[in-house]
């Protein structure tokens with residue numbers, strides 16, 4: 547059932563007595579989340595794990611060069627989105643995608659990418675044990691759930707995100723889970739957002755989408771009519787024009803729940 551619309555406080559009734567004023571009821575009924583860098587992250591971090599694997603294979607890595615080259619990963623994501631590559635939709639496509647990332651990074655480090663090395667990196671980065679939830683995730687989800695909101699995940703991720711959420715104990719929070727590797731459609735394609743809205747039975751005007759990428763997350767979500775909230779954990783988008791938070795601790799207040 548829809549929640550009643552708020553009524554503006556009017557100072558007096560016909561009888562001359564003040565009307566009791568209820569604060570603005572929560573407008574939103576559902577909150578959907580991106581996964582990577584929003585809910586979960588590699589642990590050790592991507593560059594740390596990358597260096598660790600290489601060291602294990604006898605290659606010393608210059609951490610400065612690695613740090614300066616790490617944009618290769620986000621550049622590759624952006625390119626895949628622009629070209630609508632559907633890189634998550636099969637194990638083969640995912641391997642090709644990541645191999646391309648590793649080859650670029652290894653090249654910058656002066657190493658030649660062998661199949662064995664690429665395979666070893668892929669195995670580590672798809673190992674559930676090498677991921678964690680950010681510490682602000684669970685408290686925020688609990689707060690939103692207590693407020694009666696439907697929660698969901700909409701993610702460009704291989705199908706194993708289901709197992710990752712399960713292993714992190716997050717699955718019970720999410721009534722709706724739309725994973726590109728399962729559905730065959732990736733953000734920023736608006737259909738993936740509509741799929742989540744349909745499954746939740748929520749109108750876009752009553753839904754929030756939280757993610758770390760303006761291009762993949764907030765922009766397409768807003769274009770289907772949801773409220774986009776940019777989660778800018780690393781301060782990469784200080785001039786973002788829409789709603790921007792740097793921790794999920796600030797999400798309830800950002801969407802009109804009391805702090």
Ligand SMILES: [Mg+2]
Pocket residue numbers: 580581582583584757758759
């Ligand atoms: Mg993300």
